[in-house]
Structures are given as structure tokens and as C-alpha cells.
Amino acid sequence: MSVDRDHVLREAAALLTRKATASMDEIAKAAGIGRATLHRHFAGRDALVRALEELGIQQFEQALDAARIEEGDAAGAVRRLIDEVEPVAGMLAFLFTENQLYENGTNEGWNRLDTRVQRLFSRGQEDGSFRLDLTPAWLTEALYGLIGTGAWAVQDRRVAAKDMPRMVAELLLGGAERRAETERRMKR
Amino acid sequence: MSVDRDHVLREAAALLTRKATASMDEIAKAAGIGRATLHRHFAGRDALVRALEELGIQQFEQALDAARIEEGDAAGAVRRLIDEVEPVAGMLAFLFTENQLYENGTNEGWNRLDTRVQRLFSRGQEDGSFRLDLTPAWLTEALYGLIGTGAWAVQDRRVAAKDMPRMVAELLLGGAERRAETERRMKR
DNA sequence: CCCGAATGAGACGTGGATGTCTCACTCGGG
DNA sequence: CCCGAGTGAGACATCCACGTCTCATTCGGG
Numbered sequence: 268m269s270v271d272r273d274h275v276l277r278e279a280a281a282l283l284t285r286k287a288t289a290s291m292d293e294i295a296k297a298a299g300i301g302r303a304t305l306h307r308h309f310a311g312r313d314a315l316v317r318a319l320e321e322l323g324i325q326q327f328e329q330a331l332d333a334a335r336i337e338e339g340d341a342a343g344a345v346r347r348l349i350d351e352v353e354p355v356a357g358m359l360a361f362l363f364t365e366n367q368l369y370e371n372g373t374n375e376g377w378n379r380l381d382t383r384v385q386r387l388f389s390r391g392q393e394d395g396s397f398r399l400d401l402t403p404a405w406l407t408e409a410l411y412g413l414i415g416t417g418a419w420a421v422q423d424r425r426v427a428a429k430d431m432p433r434m435v436a437e438l439l440l441g442g443a444e445r446r447a448e449t450e451r452r453m454k455r
Numbered sequence: 456m457s458v459d460r461d462h463v464l465r466e467a468a469a470l471l472t473r474k475a476t477a478s479m480d481e482i483a484k485a486a487g488i489g490r491a492t493l494h495r496h497f498a499g500r501d502a503l504v505r506a507l508e509e510l511g512i513q514q515f516e517q518a519l520d521a522a523r524i525e526e527g528d529a530a531g532a533v534r535r536l537i538d539e540v541e542p543v544a545g546m547l548a549f550l551f552t553e554n555q556l557y558e559n560g561t562n563e564g565w566n567r568l569d570t571r572v573q574r575l576f577s578r579g580q581e582d583g584s585f586r587l588d589l590t591p592a593w594l595t596e597a598l599y600g601l602i603g604t605g606a607w608a609v610q611d612r613r614v615a616a617k618d619m620p621r622m623v624a625e626l627l628l629g630g631a632e633r634r635a636e637t638e639r640r641m642k643r
Numbered sequence: 644c645c646c647g648a649a650t651g652a653g654a655c656g657t658g659g660a661t662g663t664c665t666c667a668c669t670c671g672g673g
Numbered sequence: 674c675c676c677g678a679g680t681g682a683g684a685c686a687t688c689c690a691c692g693t694c695t696c697a698t699t700c701g702g703g
Binding site for chain 3: 674679682683685686688694695697698701703
Binding site: 287288342345364388391395396398399400401402404405406408409411412413415416419420425426434437438439440441442443444445446 | 530634
């Protein structure tokens with residue numbers, strides 16, 4: 268009977284990522300509940316969006332923890348991170364799109380996570396596994412962008428959900444150009 | 456005196472990409488004109504968005520033509536395309552975000568250009584310069600996503616506008632991992 | 644210099660979304 | 674079995690953005 272709060276937020280994120288102007292009524296229907304119930308759980312649209320940001324940041328942090336991005340080689344850490352993020356890619360896409368986060372003087376919680384990701388790329392550069400001509404800031408943005416693009420492609424059935432992490436990781440780390448190392452990895 | 460239509464559309468795209476729920480008044484102010492004047496040039500919000508799509512598609516097509524993506528090696532063609540697209544990256548980011556384009560039964564003009572880009576990646580795979588384990592459809596989506604991310608990073612001053620094309624092209628083609636070929640290219 | 648076209652500011656009515664409320668219903672625990 | 678908490682549907686007033694209109698002003702060409 269009781270409404271699954273996380274489920275509502277997931278559906279809301281998926282809808283709002285597709286159609287940012289969706290009305291509260293549309294959001295409620297997408298989540299399979301009545302508009303009144305939606306208002307009972309979230310005071311208003313603003314409160315809903317803030318809850319969305321909060322949950323997204325929390326889930327992203329859990330992914331960072333679960334992937335143990337501070338351990339092992341940097342490339343492996345990036346792969347683990349993308350694997351862990353996949354189930355909540357929709358939420359992250361919403362977060363990345365929702366720049367309101369940036370306008371209102373950068374969000375504190377987000378900054379903490381952002382720094383953590385940037386450090387991962389810095390570490391990869393320092394230990395020689397990542398190239399030095401692409402800044403950690405750009406690699407971080409690119410990671411977000413590719414995850415968002417991937418989540419989108421999955422929603423539109425252009426890519427299967429199970430393939431998404433590999434697509435994102437391979438492109439981000441290895442790029443599109445063919446090379447010997449890629450051939451070797453493919454054969455494993 | 457007369458309003459610069461393209462300038463208005465550019466500003467509108469930049470604003471709407473950041474804040475999709477921006478009101479007509481905000482759009483007008485962002486473009487430096489009055490709300491009445493905005494309405495004189497575009498019958499309504501829908502008309503504005505349609506004009507935005509039209510201009511974006513037109514500019515993207517011009518970029519595809521100018522880059523002569525059907526000629527030369529595929530990697531070079533991708534680099535030229537990104538260079539040509541850079542000035543209108545904001546418009547393209549809007550187009551990519553504006554999924555309404557996909558909802559309303561895919562847009563005809565867009566499909567034509569999308570096919571053209573996919574063919575570029577297919578060509579690269581056939582001539583052996585691109586890897587085969589990433590589908591042309593995904594590489595195409597990734598290109599759009601990275602261009603959008605790049606445009607965004609430039610807007611937020613995280614990346615200099617002149618560096619954006621290189622950042623996007625290098626990541627898309629070469630990826631983040633260090634390798635001998637990259638070192639060689641850097642020394643040129 | 645002067646006239647006309649275009650603009651900016653603002654008033655105004657309208658429609659749709661919002662937030663609140665009521666009421667009947669349903670489900671689950673005691 | 675029964676009661677209460679939680680829900681869906683809908684009514685309702687309110688508010689905001691929209692689209693239209695007017696009017697004074699400004700800018701540029703003739």
C-alpha cells in the first residue's frame with residue numbers, strides 16, 4: 268500500500284530527463300500514483316527536485332564506495348565505477364543535466380564527489396596509465412557525459428542495458444581508434 | 456535596430472540547454488530584447504523551439520559539408536567535423552538534449568544527418584581504422600554527447616573554447632589511456 | 644532634418660499547472 | 674472481523690506564464 272519513495276524518484280528522474288517540462292500530474296502518472304499522493308510525499312516541485320538531487324548524490328557516492336576507486340590501477344577503478352553506476356545511470360544523467368545544481372553556487376555534496384572522481388583521473392596520470400594532455404577536469408566531465416549519453420541510448424533501445432558499461436568504459440579509456448592493445452584485450 | 460535572429464536563437468539555445476524551464480521573459484532578457492519583440496519574431500514557445508531545431512540542423516549540415524566527412528581517412532574526417540562543429544556546439548547540445556525531437560516520431564532532417572554521421576564511423580570500421588566492438592550507433596551518440604559536454608564545459612569556463620575540439624576529438628578517437636601512438640602524435 | 648519602422652515597457656485577459664482540501668475506497672494489522 | 678492509515682479521484686482557488694495589445698521612444702534611411 269505504502270508508496271515506494273525511491274521508485275517514485277527513479278520514475279521522476281527518468282521522465283524529467285526526457286521531458287524537463289513534465290507537469291506534476293505527468294510525473295505522478297509515470298510513477299503510477301495519484302497527484303495528491305505525490306504532493307503528500309513531496310511538498311512541491313522544488314522539494315521533489317531537491318529530493319532527486321539528494322538521492323542521486325547519495326547513490327553516486329555509494330557507487331564510488333562500492334567501486335573502491337581509490338584502490339588498484341586507475342583504469343580498473345574507472346571500469347568498476349562505471350559498472351557500479353550503471354543501475355543508477357538515469358539518476359546521474361538527471362543530476363548532470365540539472366545544472367541548477369551549478370547555478371546556485373555549486374552544491375556542496377556534489378563538489379565532494381566531483382573532487383573524488385577528479386582525483387581518480389589525476390592518480391591515473393601520475394602513475395603513467397592515463398595521458399597527460401587531457402585534464403582531469405575534462406576526463407571527469409567526459410565520464411559524466413558518456414554515462415548520461417549511455418543511459419539515454421539505453422532508454423531509446425539503441426544500446427542494451429548490459430552492454431552500456433562496456434561501451435562507456437571502452438570508449439572513455441580506449442577511444443574509437445583501433446590498436447594492438449585493444450585487440451589483445453578483446454581476445455581475453 | 457533590427458534584431459539579429461540568429462543571435463536570439465543562439466542565446467535561447469544556450470539558456471534552454473542550461474534551464475529547460477526558462478520562461479519566454481527569461482529567454483528575451485538573455486537575448487537582450489523585450490518579451491514583446493521576442494513574440495514578434497516567434498509566434499510562441501513552440502515556434503521558437505521549432506526554429507531552434509531548424510537552425511541547429513541547418514548549421515550541423517553545413518558543418519558536415521564543410522568538413523567533407525566523406526573524404527580522406529575516417530579519423531581525420533572526425534577531427535575536421537569536430538573543428539567545424541565547435542562554433543555551433545551550443546546549438547547541437549540543445550538539439551541533442553531536445554529529445555522531443557525523438558518523441559514526435561523521429562525528425563526527418565535530423566535522421567538524414569544522423570545517418571551520415573553513422574556512415575562515417577562505419578567507413579572507419581571497414582577501412583580498419585576504427586575498432587569493431589563499438590557500434591557506429593554508439594560512436595555517433597558518443598560524439599554528440601561529448602560535443603554537448605564540451606560545449607557545457609566551455610560555458611562553465613572549465614575548458615577554453617579553443618581547446619574544446621582537441622579535447623573532444625582526442626578523447627573520442629584515442630581515449631584516456633596512454634599509449635605509444637599518442638606520444639608520437641603529441642610530439643608532432 | 645524628418646518620418647516611419649521597429650523596439651521596450653507594460654497592461655490585460657486567459658489557460659494550464661499548482662497546491663490544498665474533501666470524500667470514498669482499499670488494504671493490512673490487531 | 675474491524676478499524677485506521679494511506680491512497681485515488683476529483684473539486685476548488687490561486688498563481689504564473691503566455692499571447693495580445695497599446696503607446697511612447699528610438700534609431701536609421703531618405
